Structure formats: C-alpha cells, structure tokens
Amino acid sequence: MIINPNTIIGECLETAWGLPQYMDIISKVNKNAFKASADFRTSFNAYYRVRQRKSEWYDAYYELMENQKHYPLSFEQLLRKLMTFGNIETSFSSKLLATVDVDRPIWDQYVLKSLGRYKDWNSFNGKDKEERISKAVEIYADIEKWYADFLNSKDGKECEQFLRRKVDVVTPNGFENSFTPATDEEYDEKRRAARARLIEVATAMSGEEVSKDAILIGVGGRYEYRNKGIDVFIDALKKLQDTDPQGRDIQAFIMIPSGHNGADKDLVAKLSGTGSSEYTTQVSHYLMDTEYDVITRRFKELGFTNAKGSRVKVYFIPSYLNGTDGVFNMKYYDLLVGLDLTLFPSYYEPWGYTPLESLAFSIPSLTTSLAGFGLWVRSHYGKEHPGITILDRNDSNYFDVVDGVVARVKEIAALDSEGRKAYMASAKDVSTIALWENQIQYYKEAYSKAIEKVIEAKGAFPDELNEDKSMVYKKIVINNPTWKSVMVTRHLPDALSGLETLSKNLWWCWNESAKSLFKSIDPVIWHDTCHNPMALLDAVSLKRFKALAKDDAFLGELKSVMDEFNAYMALKAERKDPSIAYFCMEYGLDTSLKIYSGGLGLLAGDYLKETSDMNVNLVAVGLLYRYGYFTQIITGQGEQVARYDAQDFTKIPAEPVMDAEGNWMTTNVAFPGRTITARLWKVAVGRTDLYLLDTDYEANSPEDRQVTYHLYGGDWENRLKQELLLGVGGIRALRNLGINPQIYHCNEGHAAFTGLERLREYIQEDNLDFSEALEVVRSSSLFTTHTPVPAGHDAFDEGLLRKYIGHYPQRLKVDWETMMGLGKVNGNDVNEKFSMSFLAANLSQNVNGVSMLHGDVSKEIFSGIYPGYLPEELFISYVTNGVHYPTWAAAEWKKIHARVFGPEFATHHYDKSCFEGIYKVSDSEIWETRKTLKKRLIDIVKERVSDPSQCNHYSPSQIVAIKENLRDDVLTIGFARRFATYKRGTLLFSDLDRLDSIVNDPVHPVQFLFAGKAHPADKAGQDLIKRIIEISKQDRFIGKIVFIPGYDISLAKRLVQGVDVWMNNPTRPLEASGTSGEKASMNGVMHFSVLDGWWVEGYKPGAGWALPLERTYDDQNYQNELDAATIYTTIENDIAPAYYDVDRSLGLSPTWVGYIKNTIAQVADNFTTNRMLTDYCDQYYIPQSERAGNMVADDYKMARVISAWKKKARREWQNVEVISQTQPDPSYSLTESNALTSEVVLNLGDLSPQDIGVEMLFATTDVKHQLHIQEKCDYDVVEFNDGVAKYRASILPDRTGMYQVAVRMYAKNPLLPHRQDFELVKWL
Helix, strand or coil, X not given: CCCCHHHHHHHHHXXXXXXXXXXXXXXXXXXXXXXXXXXXXXXXXXXXXXXXCCHHHHHHHHHHHHHHCXXXXXXXXXXXXXXXXXXXXXXXXXXXXXXXXXXXXXXXXXXXXXXXXXXXXXXXXCCCHHHHHHHHHHHHHHHHHHHHHHHHCXXXXXXXXXXXXXXXXXXXXXXXXXXXXXXXXXXXXXXXXXXXXXXXXHHHHHCCCCCCCCEEEEEECCCCCCCXXXXXXXXXXXXXXXXXXXXXXXXXXXXXXXXXEXXXXXXXXXXXXXXXCCCCCCECEEECCHHHCHHHHHHHHHCCCCCCCCCEEEEECCCCCECCCCCCCCEHHHHHCCCCEECCCCCCECCCHHHHXXXXXXXXXXXXXXXXXXXHHHHHCCCCCCCEEEECCCCXXXXXXXXXXXXXXXXHHCCCHHHHHHHHHHHHHHHHHHEHHHHHHHHHHHHHHHHHHHHHHHCCCCCCXXXXXXXXXXXXXXXXXXXXXXXXXXXCCHHHHHHHHHHCEHHHHHCHHHHHHHHHHCHXXXXXXXXXXXXXXXXXXXXXXXXXXXXXXXXXXXXHHHHHHHHHHHHHHHCCCCCEEEECCCECCCCCCCECCCHHHHHHHHHXXXXXXXXXXXXXXXXXXXXXXXXXXXXXXXXXXXXXXXXXXXXXXXXXXXXXXXXXXXXXXXXXXXXXXXXXXXXXXXXXXXXXXXXXXXXCCXXXXXXXXXXXXXCHHHHHHHHHHHHHHHHHHHHHCCCCCCEEEEECHHHCHHHHHHHHHHHHHCCCCHHHXXXXXXXXXXXXXXXXXXXXXXXXXXXXXXXXXXXXXXXXXXXXXXXHCCCCCCCCCCCCCEEHHHHHHHCCCEEXXXXXXXXXHHHHHHHHHXXXXXXXXXXXXXXXXXXXXXXXXXXXXXXXXXHHCCHHHHHCCCCHHHHHHHHHCCHHHHHHHHHHHHHHHHHHHHHHHHCCCCCCCCCHHHHHHHHHHCCCCCEEEEEECCCCHHHCCCHHHCCHHHHHHHHCCCCCCEEEEEECCCCCCCHHHHHHHHHHHHHHCCCCCECCEEEECCCCHHHHHHHHHHCCEEEECCCCCCCCCCCHHHHHHCCCCEEEEECXXXXXXXXXXXXXXXXXXXXCXXXXXXXXXXXXXXXXXXXXXXXXXXXXXXXXXXXXXXXXXXXXXXHHHHHHHHCEHHHHHHHHHHHHHHHHHHHHHHHHHHHHHHHHHHHHHHHHHHHHHXXXXXXXXXXXXXXXXCECCECEEEEEEEECCCCCHHHEEXXXXXXXXXXXXXXXXXXXXXXXXXXXXXXXXXXXXXXCCCCCCCCEEEEEEEECCCCCCCHHHCCCEEEC
C-alpha cells in the first residue's frame, strides 16, 4: 500500500507510523472470515479509524470484504453496494480493495492532494449521487494509473518520485554467466539429466507416464502471487487445458519457495521404488497451511487437479531448490536447463533476474512491459528476439496477457528441432546485453559524475586536515584483571576413595549405613558440619585420614557400605521406558544442598529419591541458587530476620558437567539484547540425575549473574528470567546432554516454558506446523499443580513478556495473540495477565492436583480455559502427595519395619498391605521406641534454645525455665510448617485461659512445640511467629509452649519422629495436600487436623483425629472460634486421656499403642512416594508415553491427522446450523413407557455425524447456586442426508425432582484423549 510519496512515504519510513498495525492486518487477510472475526474487525477499525457506523454497515462491509477474495467486485460496484447505507464510501471502498489485494491503491486526502484532485472532488459535494459516483470512478482510475506509473517507472522515475529530483544515470543490474555450462557437451549433458529428473518426478506426482518429448514449462522466484504473474501462469495453463491443445503434452512446474514441513514422504517413497504406485499429488512438499495457500486454492477453484488423461498438468514445488530439497535433490539452475520455456508474466518487477537467468541458460522465456528487464530488452537489444516475448501489460488487460501466454506456449510447442535450436540461440544472445561486462559502463559513468560533483563542491585538491604537531602526554590506562573460576578439590588416600564417591551421591542421606559410616569418622565434626559429608571430608585432618586408612574395622565398614551402594547403582542400567524429564523450581533433598524453601521442594526431593529406589527412568532439571533460601534468625523481640548465606559450591553434592573435551557444559537463553548462559551441574540422587543451571559466573553480566542468586527472589522480571531459564534453558540443557525423554512433567507452573521451547523445536527442526507440534507436545506433557488459590499462580504482564519472548511467535509461525492465548482465557485481552499455570495446562494432555480435594479445587481454578463444560466435568484428576519413607522414618522404626514388613519391602516394589506387619510388634517395643525418639527430640530442642547463635528470642532465665519445664514424659504436640495466615498458626491461642488449663493440667499435662518460617515478604506470616513467641514467654506457658528457631530439614525430621501428635489446622480448602502429617505418620505419630488436603483421604478413626469436613459459619472469625473450641475439647476429652491411660502393670498405654499401630498400618501405608510414583506411572507416564509414541510414529502421522481434523472442524464450526430442536416441557411425568424424547436436526455442512456429538445434561443446583450434573444422555444419529443429520435421545432420569436441563453439541473424534482436548462446544 503506497500513498503520496512526496508527503507521506518519507515520514512513514522515518517513524514507521502504523507499520506494525498495518502488517498485523495484512497477516490476517488470508486467515480470517472477516465478517465473523472480531479480532480482525477490531484491528481494521482501529487502524483505519472506522467510527460512527451502524452495526448493519459493519456486517455488510466485512461480508463484502470476505466475498472479495472469491468474487471480486470493481470499485464502482463496491460504491453502489455501500451506498445503500446513505453515503458514497470512496475511501473505505478503496481500503477494502487494498486489504484483499495489497497491490491496489487507497483513496484518501493525501493522494487526492498529490494528484491535484482534492478540490475537484470536493466541488462535487451536493451533486446527484450518480454524478458523484461517475466522478469517483474517474478519479480512482487516475489514482490507479498514477499508482501503476509510480510502480512501473523503470527508467528512474521511481527514484525521481522518492528523492524529488531527476536521476543522473540509470545503473541497470547485470548478470554473471560464469556458472552457465562452458561447452556444448556440458550443456547437453546437464539438459538431459534435468529433463530426465523433471519427467521422473512429474510421472510420480501425476501417476501417469510422462512422454520424453513433453513440453516442460516453469516459473520461479519469490512467492508474490500477483506481482510475479503466478495468477496469469495458472489461468493460462487452465485455458490451454480447456482448449485441448494439440501436439505434445505440457508439464508445468511452479518452483516458488513457500512455507512447508518437508518433502512429501509418500512421494519420496514412490520415487525410491518403495511407495505405493497409486499415490498422486500436485504438491511436492507438505505445505504449512494448505487451506490458505493461494496457489493450491486457485487449483481447486479452477478444478485444475491433474486429472488422468489431461494433456496439461501443473505441479507446485514449494521448496528452495538447493540440492537437498528431498524430492529433486538438484539445484535450481541444474533443473532450469532442462525446461523448454519459462514464463514470467509479471505485474511488477523492478528488474527481473528470473527471465534473464533463463535466457542465460538458453531457455526461451516470456516477461512483460512491467518488468525492468523487459523494457531494457526493448530499448537496448535492437533486433528480433524470438528467444523472449515481452507482453504489454497494464491494469486493464489481464485476460489479454493470459491469451499472450497461451499463444507463447503454443508457439514453443509447435517448434521443430531446428526451430527450437534457433529460439534457444536467440535466448542466449539476448542475455548478453545484460552481462556485467556490458553493464559496467553505466557504473563507470556514475562514478565519474560523482567525482565531478565532488570536485565542483570542494575543488580538485581539497586541503588536508591540519595535524596538531604538539607533544601530548597521556596517562596509560591499566586494564582490569580477568578472573576465572577454578575448582580445587581434595584428594583422599586411595583406601578411602569410596568416601569421596559416597559424599557425591545423595544416596547416603536416606541410608542409615552410610550416615553411620560418615559419623564414625569424627562425630563432633559430623555434628558441627550439620551432617554434610562434603564439609566433613574437608574439615577432617590428614592425620585422621591416614589413621582411618590403616583401621581395619573402619575399612571393613566402608567396604560393606560400598558393596551395598555399588549393588544398588548397578541396577540403573536396567531402567526401562518410559523416560521422563521432571522440571521443578526447587528440590528439598538434604540440608547440604539449599535449593528449596518448603513443601513444593521437599515433595520434589522425596519424589526424586523414590524414582531412584523404584528405578524409574527419570531425569530432573532445576536451578542452582547461590544463596538458596534464607536462614531464620529470631530477634529478642520475636521478629524474624532472613539471613542469606552464600553456598560454597565446593561443599555441595553437585559436580560440574564436562563434555568430551573437558569443557564445562552450558545452556543459554536469549534475553533482550543479549544471551544469558548457564553452567550445568549434576547432582546424583541415587540412580536419578538432577541437572542444575547456574548463571553466577563470569560469562554473564552482573545483572544476569543474579538470576540464580535467590530462590523466588527479586521482582517479577527476575521471576520471569528464572522461569525462562528453567523452561527454555532446561530443555536446551537436556538436548546438549543428548537426552530426549518421552514424557515431560512440569511440577508446578514455573516450568511451563518447557512446552513453548518444545513447540519451537518441532516447528523449526522437524518442520511441523504449530497445530501439529501442539498435538505432539501435549501428548507427552503432564502438569501437576500444587496451588489451591488462583492468586497463587504466577502471571506476567504482557508488556514484560513482549520484552523477553517477543521473538517466539515468529519461531512458532503464529501471531502474538495466538501465543498469548496459550496463557490466557482471552489472548486478545492485553489487560489479562499471562498465567504460567494456564500455559502449562494448555500445553499438557493431563493436569492433576495433589489430593482428592485439591483435584476438585483445581477444576474450579482452571474452568475458565475450558468454556462449555462445568468444572466437575473437566479431565483434571489428582495424585495425592506422599513422602519418601526411608528419608523420614527414624532409624529405630526402619529396623522394626524391616523385620515385620516382609522381604519385598526392601525392593521398593511391594504391596502396601505389608505395613500391617506392625501389628506383629509387641506393645512394649512400640512404646519404648516412641519414648526414645521423644527423648532425642527434647534433648535437641533444649540444645537449640541454649545456643546463642541460634536462639535470641528467649532470655537466659527463660532458657533455664524451658530446660526445667520441657519434659520427655509429657504428651507433646508438634506444629511446624511455613507460616502463612491460612494455616492458622495461632488458632490454638484463641482462649489462653483454657489453653492454660490444658498445658498445666496436673494429671494430663500437654506441651506444644512450634517451628517454621514465614516468607521474607509475608509480614502477616511473620507476625504469627512473633505472636507465638510472645505467648510462649508468659510464665504460665514457659517451657510448655516453645518456638524452636532455624527450621530446616534436619529439625523437621526430629520433630515428625519425636512428637506424639502432629497438629495442622488450615483454612479449608486452602491446603492443597500437606505432607508434614504424612511424614509424622511414618513414625507412628497421629495426625490431628482439619479435614483438608491429604487428611480427607487419610483420616481413619482410631488413627488420628479430625475437625469436621464442612464449614459451620460463613464468617471466618466465627469458624475460627468454633474450630479452636473443638481443638481444646478434643485434646481434653480424647487425646490426653488416651495418652495417659497407662496400664501400670505394663508401664504403657495400650490405647495409645493401638493408635500408633493403626497409624502405621492404615495411614502411613497409603501416603508414601512409593504409592505416589506408582500412581503417576499407572495414570500418566505409561499411558501418555504410549500415546506420544503413536503421535510421532510414521513421520508424525497421528499428529498430522488430528491437526488436520481440528482445522477442518474449526473452519466448518460456524457453518453448523441448528435447523430444529425439541425442547423438554417445563413439567414432565416420566414413566417406563413415557420417556423424555428429544430431537435435534443439524446442517453439518462439510462435517459428518461422526464429527459432531450431541448430549443432554440433567443438573441440580446446590445451596450456593452451583450446578452439579446428575445425568448425561448422548443423542444417537438416526438420519443423515445431504449434510443434514437428525439426532435423537430418549431419557429416563433415575430420580424425580427439579432439574436444570440443557443440550449441547461438541466436536468429537476417537483420537482425542479427552473432551477438553478440543475447545469446540456450543449450547443449543
């Protein structure tokens, strides 16, 4: 679209005014039904400022625009169509034409002024409409002529228009003929080879033997349908076909590169002799968007389908012919030489290399007067030129040009051998006028004139610049040093080398034999280094190591542990499919690796350990944080202070990943104006490898080094950087490592960019289109959400995303709105934030919550992206979280369990009923085990509160009182977790007097241990900690209620192993799962909690206590008061009496021991990661790997089939029409003989009844007015004729009552994994 070049173009080029908006409109031209597309209409109206029109005008206008693509109207016809609304729409009629055909000019005031017709047109205001129309048509003809002259001024007029001055010299393009065949023999050999290959491919594509003397015709160049004359080429061939040409057959090749997804595999197979001999095709490669390809669409419109017996056939070759296209596997010039004729009936061509190239290879050609080369031949050749025909072309002689092309083809086809040689000789001779050796003279003339102008302006000998000869002394600048990271490691005596191996594999942290081995080296240093083997080995003296190297007892223990370890690791080689990649933002594996903050990380860490134990073929990806999460410090006033201690990477169980040349392997991600690079580290988690990405090194800028400083640290932009690094960088890291898993599991939405990067891989590397790639990625992706509230899901502003991933739509070959739609309910709404969880859900075949209740909550949260379905219908399911038994069970319990759970338990492949073996253990052993663990806990608590480096919130006198009052023979209740308001950490303190009576009961005393952290930004959570500490300092509670600082994995283990009861009282349903109570249950510790998260499924009478499932009050304050009273009552009446119900003859409480046994046998058995991982394998990994395998098999055949079906269904969906529908009566008496019968009649258009399902839903409403489906009934197809289908259903609900009844239709296909996989749903 060009408007006034003198006043507008310069400004537009300088400011790019409106260019993105205009390109957005043009990009949608071939992809929308203009009348129906609100997106297109919004863009068009905004760009062209379409305002103050009635809705009827808009509908008519966009319908005309849609029809213009297929049934073009003239400018005058459009004026008359739009005149029915009252005005003569000159400008918008021209804009309609220019939108559908970008080569048409636009009428506006700037154009009229530049042509001097502005006043002329305004003078017709008030005239008769017919006069105005006639005048408008006359002026628009002038605009078109001016536009054509402007575009087609090949002798320097274009330059004159733009630069506003006459040109001095025209310097035409030239041609270098050094790569044309040098001898006649070489030429003849190349021509024979080219013809043979062209005929061979044509034979394969058409399914008919092509004669060796067939006329071979071609057109090439850029894909500019009108400018290059491709439209004329096709129409001329069709006319030849319709006139039944005499003589030789015509085989035409359109060699125009276009977007494609690789060579047609069936065609390639046929050419190689392995394919079906019946296969035919008109296109040699898989087009990316066949439905919108203008060439193939024109084939269909003309019925030009290469029918058997046709004398004229045409083939579309949409690939660059570079010798590796997959079909011809010859270069363009090597094929060009085999043609008999090339046709370039251009509408606009500044010069035109393609006909010149053809002539240089002695191939006769055709071009037009609108091509610069054609005009050059006319003006410079000076004699007859049968080798090239130059047709006159303008805006009004299209069909004359078509006839001219037809005549040229017939002319070439009629030539005999001698005539053909003469034409080829002429072609070669004409090309010589454009050789560089002939064209260089014009450049020499231009250079000479340029020098003359310089001399005219500055003289022949301009003065030299005066140089300052004075001496100048400058200070020498010393460059800064370049520091490089160097890892220096220790070296142990050879006899102790196994210690190094063990310390670098976290297998040790859940195996008692290994922990005992490290502790025996030096118990004091083991304690001081917080049980970190890497730090231990660095701290122990060389003298001690030399002594151990000679200690037979120690060496014997080391050998035993190494034998156990090596036997365990040897089984890694037996891992089987499916292979899984697991992505998570944090992993809580051990205190020696601080890359976790809370429940999500601990769950992920436990999961990796279980994959190792069960030998599941999984690899994990995460980030290596320099500072990890914070260390908690409590001030004397009870305020939490976050202290960030940098991790010493030489003392963590992570090793650099090196390539074969010894270089540290990296991955990278494009950031605005730069690329961020991350080093790869590997953490060995038993048999499972965890790869961590680290940006804190010298290759990155200071800003980018900080990306992996803090877990969840910084602002939203830094969070986006972290998630891009995890998702995009993580996928690339796996590829660099040569790892290509079958399943990709996103543990929370932080990792959702994995799906975006995988889409890019399939589109750019495997030549799939977006919808095909989407099918493959979805089939192999799983998303687990842990967040129970919408606000907890990460979401980013669109402006920030444009900054960081603005380049991705181009890579995915979609527009920005389409990509945004992956993370939004409405991709066109710039105000809606882009949800990472929505992105993960849209790119995953399956989504799961982490408990039964959380699965239902997640359906509500994600219901917005699945319109047409009630939340309860969604495919979202759940796998309840579990905990890693070997990590959380105390060593004392492990010994007992190993004895009574059976031999299979040690293999990690067991029936969970084995936990019932606990009933075989004597009550006394159970009781003594519990006493031992509690005593250990109480001792650790006293040690911690006595350590000034850890405890500042209690005074010396208070610490003395705590040590005196805290006892190991008192019922101890623990509460430790992340402090957030919904977890109601201070609910216990609602009635302090009643609490006083409980903790200080002379017969049944109770003590409470609290621990946990609040997020550094969560002031409300920190205030909860402060409140607990304040209460714990009161005289009546000192030593009875204790807050333990420095909560970490080590302390958590001691708490869940040592307390008697684990308490949890969140606001329902805000606890997605919760796993601390599960950890406690592994140790026979009863759970006392609200029925939320995992406890809804885990609660068993006699194995814990529960607050009621349903709320009593809507007011949360009232509910808190009631729950607190229930807690007090339960402790007073149920828990404390059971604990102190001691049989004096036995010295224990049989009731309490029974609770412990029930907890292990009936609760713990079902909440291990063993059960959890088994569920993931059975529900997701194995079924999805099978489907993903089918999806990619046979060159992604299934993905292509589903994608093509979805495209067709989307295209036809708006055309599905409801012809009739019987509605149910408001009142209906149903009996066996009088069922409710309903019929729906649909006009399905090009769809079939197998593509459309119809169903009736019976629903009831609850007290909150939420609908719940009671029954569904599918309609059967009873009749189908001429695209009209009749559906019928007969329904007899099981129960009477008031129902809400609705009918909907939906697109269906047996290849879909579930209903929500495809969005097409409509309520009737």
